Amino acid sequence: MIKKETPHIDRTETVIELRHLRKSFGALTVLQGIDLDVFRGENVVVLGRSGSGKSVLIKLIVGLLKPDSGSVRVFGEEVPALDTRALQTLRKKIGFSFQGSALYDGMCIKDNLAFPLVRNKRNLSRKQIDQAIEKVLDDVGLAHTVYQMPAELSGGQKKRIGIARTLILEPEIMLYDEPTAGLDPLTSIEINNLINEVQARYKTSSIIITHDLSCAKSTGDRLVMLVDGQFLRQGKFEEVFDTADIRIRGFYNYNFILDN
Amino acid sequence: MNGDPEKIEPELNGGNTVKDKIGRFFITLYDLHRFMLRFFREAFLPPYEFRETIRQSFDVGLKSLSIITLTGFIVGVVFTKQSRTSLLEFGATSWLPSLIAIALMRALAPLVTALIVAGKVGSHIGAELGSMKVTEQIDAMEVSSTNPFKFLVVTRIEATTLMVPILVIYMAFISLLGAYLDVHLNEATSFPAFFQQAFMKINLYDIVSIMIKSAVYGFTVGMAGCYIGYNAQQGTVGVGKSANKSVVVSMFLIFIEEMLLIQVLNYGKQFF
Incomplete structure (x- = not known):
């Protein structure tokens, strides 16, 4: 540890x-x-x-x-x-990491991560969104999962992506x-x-x-x-x-x- | 607030007496009324989710297209065959195109399409939203500063309301094609003659009333699926129940609406 x-x-x-x-x-x-x-x-x-x-x-x-x-x-x-x-x-x-990860299972990981960003920072370009996704995936060590669906991930990976999805908005809590x-x-x-x-x-x-x-x-x-x-x-x-x-x-x- | 855990009085929640059941029924009615009001409020207030509405509309249309094509064609052929035997007794088979067009356009196409969409799309909406509810995806949307009601509910209801009229027109056209095929094989009627006769008895009021009816059915399917799915409970069992209940409630309401609308629209026809 x-x-x-x-x-x-x-x-x-x-x-x-x-x-x-x-x-x-x-x-x-x-x-x-x-x-x-x-x-x-x-x-x-x-x-x-x-x-x-x-x-x-x-x-x-x-x-x-x-x-x-x-x-x-x-x-x-x-x-x-x-x-x-x-x-x-x-x-x-405020970022909220759910017990069951609560990933949107109809969307791939990239879309899951883009979702809060697109909705909350509407002036961002496509390139900026991609960069933010790349950074946050790097931070949780799952850069390779970007085009995978939530169902293809393990429990631990889902938790990490769930945390990444909250981190993308850079919360204070x-x-x-x-x-x-x-x-x-x-x-x-x-x-x-x-x-x-x-x-x-x-x-x-x-x-x-x-x-x-x-x-x-x-x-x-x-x-x-x-x-x-x-x-x-x-x-x-x-x-x-x-x-x-x-x-x-x-x-x-x-x-x-x-x-x- | 999405969670709404306080919406049903706990005393009534588990009870099984007649009084409890009546109480629950009225609470559900009141809740549905609030849900509907919220839909109209959210639908007209910005921001608008145009992209998601288009995506959902595409989804609704695409999901139902193959089964509507098949059913429509069969309905056209079968209805023509069944009608011919009756008309033959009066030597009136030349009325077939008009009879079929009236029956299809005014009654069969809207009703059959609505029932197919209820089964295919209504169950999907109920199960999808139910699953999202029990796996906290709706809560996740809410805490990420997105309005889940607008994104999930408003877009789906708009999509079914918009798409059912289009699917009804499509089904009527496919059914008429099926009917034409049968008429052509038996009475050797040409394509232009068939459609000229078919549309002789159809006027603008019929088209408008079909559109109104279809839009009401579409709204009903979307509203029932969304309301039931959005309020799903009891884990994965609740998801199955939501899918099932969405179809049953939608179909039940569609039949009631058919009875009411036909009275209203027939009454309205005399002023047209």
Whole structure:
């Protein structure tokens, strides 16, 4: 594994600010009073069991869902209060890597990557678009897949292309939803390295949603542990797991057994 | 907002009593009404997705062309053969071209074309959008600052609305060719004489009403496929259900519309 570079985190600038965030689906309360600050240049890992509301959290940040109550501020803007146009403008600064990659399976890789670019930067020439695609594919190490269809790629390659598609707009914030889910350990390490490279090269601030401890350890500058809709602990990896709380120790031990 | 997880009250979501079912029906109607209003709003507001609409129109036309050609030809031949036996009893086989043209242009071509497009294109739209929904591709489009409703829904509905009238005209022409072939072989009628007779009883009002009917059918197929696909749930099972439901709902609505439109258009004819 490539050692993570020491990131430049600007703790004076908060890019994402969540306050007293609550979200329910019918009778099921998923998030109950979440508070979180993400600083510029920081990778924050949200750890938690499947179904604990981790993905809901980042969907609230990007405006795909609306909170029941509480505040979601991104670059100082209250996301739920934004109109469609303002939300679209804000989303240009946010990259979202989906758990299942969400590549458009009717388009080849080149068209997948060109899609957000053509729609958001309408004044770009064909040559500039091709150059941007080439660069971003180089960055994720998949230049040879340019004319392939998503169905022809492996799970790890799809994840990389999914990340490349978000990077093409040069976002300031990256949201990763389970980036290593369903991947073998070696491919997971490649994805972890890619997340760190993206942070270093594109100077992004990120939220990484995962239940994979190796991913959390290798990519996170700070970890927060989501249990029963609330953040139980936060800090560096060792700090978070240095506790007698059975809910956190149990999560750690379970992953430890799986890894070994 | 694309996700719309709150659109159906959870209490009604899983219930199976009559009350729940009625509740769900009205919620769906209300949701469909909102979907339709959103379509008209998005269709007329910039930016326009002309390129995607053209691509979709090409797709709709191309997908249905071969089956419409085959069906149209067979309908023309079979309808002529069936009509001849009845007309022979009155010694009126010379009326065949007019009778066939009226039946094909006013009723058969729009209806058969619409049903074929519902089966071929409606199911495709339902499955494609359903698949995009369950694999988060629609969400991916939304977070990359693209309006997925405009790009996926508006373009497809526009394409079916535009293409069904063209396909209907094409089918009517192919059916008439099939009918001509049969008439020519049996009554030795020439090509110009057949078409002259065929179009004697067809006037501008007929053409306009065919276009209106076809456009309504096309809109229905697009709207049903898009609405059902865009709101697909339950993973891959939901995709199959969307494809199936799109066809069933489209066909059902087309038959109802046929009954209503024929009343309205026949009433309108007396003022023309």
